[in-house]
Amino acid sequence: MEPWKKFIKELKLTDRLEEIYFHIRLIFQREKWSDEDLNSPPYYPEDLMRFFQEFSEERDTVFKTIREYGFDVGNNDLANYLQIGLKEIDNTTPLNN
Numbered sequence: 001m002e003p004w005k006k007f008i009k010e011l012k013l014t015d016r017l018e019e020i021y022f023h024i025r026l027i028f029q030r031e032k033w034s035d036e037d038l039n040s041p042p043y044y045p046e047d048l049m050r051f052f053q054e055f056s057e058e059r060d061t062v063f064k065t066i067r068e069y070g071f072d073v074g075n076n077d078l079a080n081y082l083q084i085g086l087k088e089i090d091n092t093t094p095l096n097n
Contacts, residue, residue: 003071004073004077005081008062013062013065014082016058017058017059017062018085018086020058021055021086021089023051025093027045027048028093031045032096033096034096035097038095066078
């Protein structure tokens with residue numbers, strides 16, 4: 001495992017991100033949206049926008065923390081790493097087909 005990934009895992013830096021993302025997925029379920037609806041949502045519930053903003057800010061904080069500790073990690077590297085955990089949440093919170 002790459003040192004920066006171990007750093008994230010040991011400090012549980014993505015736990016809050018995953019929690020926020022879970023809430024976002026629950027909103028998608030509540031609205032009975034499909035994966036296709038996510039490409040062009042029919043509307044934007046207020047709580048969804050709040051969680052989306054919180055997710056974005058938390059992701060930036062995680063990225064900044066990693067960089068401040070001297071890890072040479074790009075945004076794409078972090079995004080690819082996050083996809084693994086977020087995909088698990090997708091699997092536990094399926095959307096309408």
